[in-house]
Amino acid sequence: MIKIRAEDTGHTRILTEINTLQGDLKKRTDKDIEILSQSIDNDGLILPMVVWTNKTDPEHKEKLLDGHGRYTALIKLALRDPSILTQPLPVLLVDAESEEEAKKLLLQISSQYGHITKQGLDAFTKGIALDPKQFRLAPKKFSIQKGGIKAQAPTGIMVRLRVDAEKASTLIELLRNTDGVTVL
16 A cells, blocks of 8 residues: 555545556656656655546546556556555546547646746755655756767757758657657
8 A cells, every 4th residue: 555645635546447548648767657656655645646537438437637657656566565456546537528628638737837947946945855866857958879979958948950961860769769859
């Protein structure tokens, strides 16, 4: 069993009752899930997951709108502690008329309307003992290398790169598979 720190919402579900909706929308590494699993194992489930009931489905399957990382981390923890699979977990229920509307809501929930700065983080965490490995914050710089191509730049800015035509496809593939990078 995991510790539930989220306040009782009046609604609970077990993991096996919930279907994921997000698919490959967000990229998470095994390390991301490992860090989140350790956080949940140490600190408990802090936020409820957000669920939408698909009323057009004859079985009224419930789909996860927010909490896919927590869901995956809980499944991982359940490999060690199977009781997690049947543990009632707090959820928030969101109303949407269709899967299309539910997906729009998922994008709204998942969108980041701001970012954490070093100055803001330092002020917020002043006097708090933290393990920096426990959190995944955006790096100040990204650096990637593959096939003799290396790219490095500060985050949060647009970068224009010029490369030989023969290396362009490798660079584009590399950049597309890099967290925090958007290829235009």
